Amino acid sequence: MSKRILIMAGGTGGHVFPALAVADYFEKKNWDVYWLGGVNGLERRLVKLDPVRMLFLRFSGVRRNGVRRWLFLPVALMGACFSTFRFLMRIKPDVVVGFGGYITVPGGIAAALYRCPIVIHEQNAFPGLANRLLAKISKKVLLGFPGALKKGIYVGNPLRSEFESTEDPEARYKARDGRLTVFIVGGSLGSNILNKVLPVAISKMPIDRRPYVIHQAGQNNLNELQNLYDRVGVAATLFEFIEDMQEVYSRADLVISRAGALTVSEISAIGVASMLIPYPYAVDDHQTRNGEFLEKLGAAIIVPETEMSPELIVKYLLKMSRPRLMTMGVRAKSGSLGGATGLAGQHIEELVL
Structure with a gap:
C-alpha cells in the first residue's frame, strides 16, 4: 500500500513553490500526495491534483487585520480545525508536512489531535508565526537557512530541479569578457521602486561603464518601464515575466533584487553576486535576515530601501569588476548545500519508513 x-x-x-517541489519528489516515489491550502491563495491555481486529494479552507491570517478579525478568530479556527480533522480521517496520512502560511495552523492542530507526525519547513531566516507555533508540536523542523529555529535541521530551500545542475561560477565568470550583465528582478512584492530607481541610476553611469541590462518588469509594467x-x-x-530564471541568473554577473527566501536561495544555488534591497514591510523584516545570510558570506551587498537612490546605486556599480563579482559568486555558491528537495524528502521519509 502506498504511503x-x-x-x-x-x-x-x-x-x-518549495511545497510543490517536495510534493513532486514524493509523487515520483509513488506516494499518494494530498494538499491543504486556502481558498484565496496562490496554491488554488498552482496545485494540480485530483480535487478529492485537496482541501481548501476559508481561514485567513489576523495580523494587521483589526479587532473584528481577532474577535472571530476562535470560531474560524475551530471550524477550520474541524474541517481538516474530517479530511484527515478520510485520507489517513502517514505524515503531515507544513511549509508555513496561516493555513497551516488549523492543519497542524488537527494533525496533532489525529496523532499524525508533523514536519515543518521554514523558508526564511526569521521564522513566521505559524511555524513558530507548530515547531512546538512537530517531530522535525527543517530550515531553509541555518539557525532560524532552535533544534532545526538545515536542509536549504527546495527549488526546481534545474537549479541543482549549474555550471561552476568560477568557470562561468572566467569565460566572459566585455561589459558586465546586470539582471534586475522587478515585478515581485513591492518592487516598483526597483523599476523606478535602477534605470535612472544606470543612466548616470559613464556610457563606457554601463552594464548590459536584463530586467524583469512584472505584470502590467512592461510599457511603462x-x-x-x-x-x-x-x-x-x-x-514581463521570465519562466526560465535559472538560465538568466546564469547569464548575469550581478543580480539586483528583493531578498525573498526563494530568491536568495536561487542566487546561492546558481552562485551569482547580488545587490539586495529587502522589502521593508515584510513581516518581522525577514527579508533583511535572508539577505544577511549572503552578506555574511561576502556574496551580497544589502541596500536598505530607505537609503536607496540613483547616486548610491551608481557608487556601488562603479566599484564592481568581473573578478570581484566572481569572488562574490563563488562565495554565494558556498552557502548552498545543494539537493534541498532530496534532503527534505529523506528527513520526512525517516519518520514513516
Whole structure:
C-alpha cells in the first residue's frame, strides 16, 4: 500500500513553490500526495491534483487585520480545525508536512489531535508565526537557512530541479569578457521602486561603464518601464515575466533584487553576486535576515530601501569588476548545500519508513 503525505502550504509563492517541489519528489516515489491550502491563495491555481486529494479552507491570517478579525478568530479556527480533522480521517496520512502560511495552523492542530507526525519547513531566516507555533508540536523542523529555529535541521530551500545542475561560477565568470550583465528582478512584492530607481541610476553611469541590462518588469509594467528606459537613454532587454530564471541568473554577473527566501536561495544555488534591497514591510523584516545570510558570506551587498537612490546605486556599480563579482559568486555558491528537495524528502521519509 502506498504511503500517504499531506502537504500544507498556502498564501504566497514563497510557501507554495518549495511545497510543490517536495510534493513532486514524493509523487515520483509513488506516494499518494494530498494538499491543504486556502481558498484565496496562490496554491488554488498552482496545485494540480485530483480535487478529492485537496482541501481548501476559508481561514485567513489576523495580523494587521483589526479587532473584528481577532474577535472571530476562535470560531474560524475551530471550524477550520474541524474541517481538516474530517479530511484527515478520510485520507489517513502517514505524515503531515507544513511549509508555513496561516493555513497551516488549523492543519497542524488537527494533525496533532489525529496523532499524525508533523514536519515543518521554514523558508526564511526569521521564522513566521505559524511555524513558530507548530515547531512546538512537530517531530522535525527543517530550515531553509541555518539557525532560524532552535533544534532545526538545515536542509536549504527546495527549488526546481534545474537549479541543482549549474555550471561552476568560477568557470562561468572566467569565460566572459566585455561589459558586465546586470539582471534586475522587478515585478515581485513591492518592487516598483526597483523599476523606478535602477534605470535612472544606470543612466548616470559613464556610457563606457554601463552594464548590459536584463530586467524583469512584472505584470502590467512592461510599457511603462520601456518608456522610462527610452527617456533616460539606456538600452535594456525587458520581460514581463521570465519562466526560465535559472538560465538568466546564469547569464548575469550581478543580480539586483528583493531578498525573498526563494530568491536568495536561487542566487546561492546558481552562485551569482547580488545587490539586495529587502522589502521593508515584510513581516518581522525577514527579508533583511535572508539577505544577511549572503552578506555574511561576502556574496551580497544589502541596500536598505530607505537609503536607496540613483547616486548610491551608481557608487556601488562603479566599484564592481568581473573578478570581484566572481569572488562574490563563488562565495554565494558556498552557502548552498545543494539537493534541498532530496534532503527534505529523506528527513520526512525517516519518520514513516
